[in-house]
Amino acid sequence: MKKFNLKNLTLSRFLVPLLLLLAGHVAQAQGTSVRGTITDDKGDALPGVTVVLRGTAQGSISDAEGRYTLEVPSTQETLIFSYVGYARQEIAINNRSVIDVQMLTDDKTLNEVVVIGYGTQKRETVTGSIATVKSEDFIQGIIADPMTLITGKVAGLAVTRPNGSDPNATTDFSLRGAVSREGSAQPLIVIDGVPGGDLRTIAPQDIESIDVLKDGSAAAIYGSRATGGVVLVTTKRGRQGPARVAYTGYVSTDQITRRYDVLNAEQYRAVARSINREANDMGSETDWFNQLTRTPVSHGHNLAVSGGSGKTDYYAAVNLQNYQGMDLVGARRFVNGTFRLNTKALSDKLDFSIMLTNSFDNKTFADYYGFGQALNMNPTFPVTNPDGTYFEAPQIAQGSQWNPVANTRYNTNNSKEKRMLGTANLSYAFTGDLSARVSYSYAFQDFLSGSYTDNRLLYMQQSGINGQASRSQNSTTNNVLEGMLDYQKQLGSHNLNLLVGYSYQNIFNEGFGAGNNNFNTNAFLYYNLGAGAALNNLTPGFRRDGVYVNSFGNERTLLAYFGRLIYDYKEKYLLNVSFRREGASVLGADNKWGNFVGVSGGWILSNEAFINDVGFINNLKLRAGYGITGNQNSLSPYQSLATVGPFPWKQMYSFYGSPGDPNWILGYGPTINPNPSLTWETKNELNLGLDFSLFKSRISGSLDYYDRRINNLIGNYTAQLPPNIYDYIFANAGQMRNSGLELLLEARIVSQDKFRWNATFVGAQNVNKIVTVSSEQFFGAAQPITDIGLGWGQEVQRLAEGQPVGVFYGKKFAGVTDNGNWLFYNSEGQAVTSDQIGDDDYQYLGNSIPRFNLGLTNTIAIGRFDASILVRSALGFNVLNSKNIFHDNVNSFGATNLLVSAFDWVQDPNYPNTGRPEPKHRGEPTFSDYYLEKGDYMKLDNVTVGYTLPFKNLRVYATALNLAILTNYSGMDPELGINPFPGAGVEFRNYYPRTRTFTVGVSANF
């Protein structure tokens, strides 16, 4: 086992330690031992630091006093000191027997370790585009969706909250622009190495760091599902030393940011009078929106115990979050328990770890329709009758004036969700160079939903349904088995890491549901379906609408083989090659397998002599990568198979028999448009990058350019009908291109003992374009998307050749006629009435997804105070406030209330208090660019101020989320959906109000 021995070490001082590290195995000598004390940056003993002999599995861990001892074969070896939250250090022994080490907190120094998927790598040698956010940089305060933690922190990853602070809503995110026409191609979530996880399985407080593999060359190792990027979540693990107890807790509340200004009672009467309509004046003055909101109080607690001794460490935590929505009923109670254990055996060659995390969510859903309805309600209606029952007026406006408070109170929608993730990892080091790892994980999700509509709700009485209950269960079992071999070798100046592996994943989804009507008491809710009278009541004329049973099962399987080579020469020239061959069951019989390759290289210029002399450059690296990833995740199973069943949209029986001898038979026919040619959607991506660190690392950052082309776009396309049977077909069609620039800039502006100020800027520009939308499987010219409630065939956006995804498409506003009707431009540029507008007159009206996303985080510490301020901005997009379309229309008056802004209020003695309302138009509700607005905004998104108390380890803080906004948008908040489904840049009619959130919290360590 003779190794190279580097003798000629005549390089600059800067490179000496580095090259010593590279020397790796030196000729074996007599065993000896090294010991020392490890301290933190304040000089206090640091227990739990891992000390490993480079290139081997041999290691030790510092004890409670920070001391360590390690047997080493030679004093020419190198030791690696690592500890979560601190910069990794590699120190050559250099014939010493005592090495004391001071660990420095990790301010993203070069030695940062990056999680790259199936392994880790030093930041310095990474060649792909990978962003890392550590827990200390996470957004603080109340976090309902863990993706919120890194909002505005990763260049190119846009995270928005289209449903505001609804505790049951998730964020909308996209990496480097829309990644799929379906928009459902979210990044692959990998939790502690387990692909395909669900972020809601874990408590946000248990997350240690989040790494995002952005470009194709980095993500290709995950092949399938990696088109949306890969988000690698690393949870906290125990540290050596005595048990530590950490507690964090907060309490939080919300405040409405902006509300819709609809006609109040007096204005409502004025409008009715001016357009000669019945006001149906009931004499009240009701602010319906206020009636649907409350001041919520949410609180959360996390208690973690961790520690370790000898060869074992552990981390256990319980987490409780109690979220309350600012609507009347929305709530979520989240309980999570996590345990993980790492241990070594067989002379430290066997590394064993288990992780078990279990979360329970009890969700009560908000009534978005209630908020939509509040905009419809006549403001002169009271909420309740004198006897305390809810006021209803079914005779008015064809029943459209249903009471939203009654609807919210009398409808219960609940979901109890369990998510479990168990992982066992076994790795064995055969030699110092070769190790094998097997990991098995079992993820289980079980959702039990219930809904009940109270029999006191007017509609229940009118229809004779008289209380409607249903229950459904939906379970998903996810088995992942992966095995791999890892070989690390150093041959002189050549460093080599070779990985081969195998991955198997099977997901089984099953469930059932049932419903019943006609309950003579509301006491049961959905807990006693059998008590409803409708199930067995076959009296003619008896309403049985909600009586049903169903069940289902489906399955999908992925199989993959993969390999990766990471190579560098003298840590100057870097190469990373990965390959994955993957098969997916959901694809067509002949197209199940795909190959995904990633190649990237880097050149560390700062390790070259000619740069090394340039004083202000600490680090300079050029990167280039090209990678292919795939997507099949937006496909449901069985879309390639011709399946048969009852008509899917209705229990439709057919008559067979003679008059007086009826026989009703449930017919069977095709249930979908099958597409046997379904194949992989693939993304080919080029990434060019530059990493730099200047002026003693006071300024560092990276710049990336990418060009990604997504081919064979998978989507649920409007089918050609004929020859198909249903309106939609899953197909591969067309190509989409995203290109852009990303900049990360970090500055340590002030670094003094009592005053530190760091600023981090992330900026991303994205240009999205659909190159084509047709293929052998789909032949359309475009695909209409986004129905805002105007009905089918009146979609407001489309996917069309040469346009950005989700471009607005519709009529071009030209003015109104003298009697207030719409005028639109036809293709010849003439202003004509709407019935003169044909297909050729529709126009593209602008993109709906921001072209620029910017985030600036300032972190300041002064003495015991710390502060963090995040300003976030999105620029270059149009938004549609679809509420305007429905609530600026006098024709709808009575069925809906209208916006004050729908009128000009002209001074008129007949309308002394309000002015005479002059409608701005009288045309039918229809979409045109009249309703489009610029969506640009800048937000003061997160402000946190903390204070660490004089007695150690106790910090209190206050946080405000979504504090202030700068925008010209007329609606609530232009931070809307950023994916084409259900509609980018569109504020829908039914919605959840936006809030600013205030939180105070405490964290303590014992």
Next chain:
Amino acid sequence: MKKNMHTFYRKMALALLLVSTLGINACQELDENVYSEITTANFYETKDQVMAAYLLPYGYMQEVVYDIHWSLATFPTDEAVATVKNGQGYENGRWIQFHQHTWTTSLDFILWEWFNVMRGIGFCNQFIAEIESRDLSAMDLPLSKEQMLAEMKLLRAQFYYFAIDMFGNVPIVTTVGEANPTTRPRAEVFAFIESEILANINLLGEKGDHGWYGHFTKTAAHALLARLYINAEVFAGTPRWDDAIASCDYIINSGHYTLDATWDAPFKVRNENSQENILVVPYDYNYATGFNMGMQNLPGAMRDAYGIPGWPWGKTVTQESFFRLFKENDLRINQWLVGPQSYLDASGNQQPVWGWWDQDGEQLVIRPQIALLNNPNGGYGDGVRNIKYEIERGMQDNMSNDFVMYRLSEILFLKAEALMRKNGGTATQEAVTLINQVRRRAFAPGDPDATYTTATLTLNELLNERGREFAYEMKRREDLIRFGKFGEPWWEKPASAKTRELYPIPMQIRVANPLLEQNPGY
């Protein structure tokens, strides 16, 4: 050293073995296992499965005819209009567009019609493709495979009839999934429908066979043929009067049908007992839902009068000029709700129906005059309401009356019309006799108005009489087009272009298949 290398390779081999064993164990075919689905390859294996497949396209007709097809065949005519009353029922201006012939290529109801009709064609195509190649001889089916296939081809021809009537120039597709069909001229579609009927008519069953009701029999196929031929000049440019007469004669001479004694018998809740109906779409409040004409037409205030648990929508009213076609002595005038409304309560006492909105606090009065098409503040009682399809006491949203597609009366009318057209537009005695057979039952015995003469039965009068006899039966649009009156101005409707006689190919459909040509004028 050598030993070291050996150990190394042994360990390497062991590790590889471990990993690959895992792989093989877990390795399985990527073929999909189905659980709550069944593929076509495993279906059509038993009698019940084949019957379920044969019946689905028939059941789908429930989804098609009411209310989308009915609406497209009715609202652009002078017989019905969905007015805005007290500002209610504007529905994005859809009904005003239908009334005034100002619809555009993105009107949702037109898109739904296209989807419905083309999906119906697809269901038939699918059944034919799956069954044609299978040997069903061992299954003991209640009807032969040949008859099933013939019925599906007739049902498909019926869907194509809807398509040629509404959209005119449409693709002719007989297989599922063959992409990029192109538009065929209307005459070619006509020829296709005709040839399909003629090629399969002799394989069909007949009224009285087991399972005949609601299915295509020989006589039902002739009724479809007669309709096709009477409109041949419109559809294909060449009149086919003799062929229309031949098909009518086939039905008349078959002896399977007689006129019901009363004009309203074909529309009763239990109209399966009608001796006049040739083809119906069976509906049932429970099994086969979707026929809710009562809810569409009745004012909400009438709910107590009929003991209706729901709240009728009161959408559809009838234009005054059309109502005025009916004389007081014509029993068929009873299909209209008009005047002050009252009802008998449970104890047999006369009770007034109390009005709503602008008639709030008063007895509901339904007036033939309609003040405004879009009435912001009134009009609750404007426009008579049709109750031709019997409204059962305690009616649900969904009615159990079967929807009449073809009935003997229409056959008599079609033959009479063909005879008159052949005769230069003048009635022959035979034509007069045919029409009088039907008209007579709508009058008291001996009423001189009960019969026409060759002098009084002009083509224009025939159109009016068709209006009286077939009101709300999806015939008026076809009639107005055939009689050249569809583009004429009427109440709240200016004259419209001839191109409005066809609906446009919906925008969304042409986006998905750019090879489809738009109809002229859109």
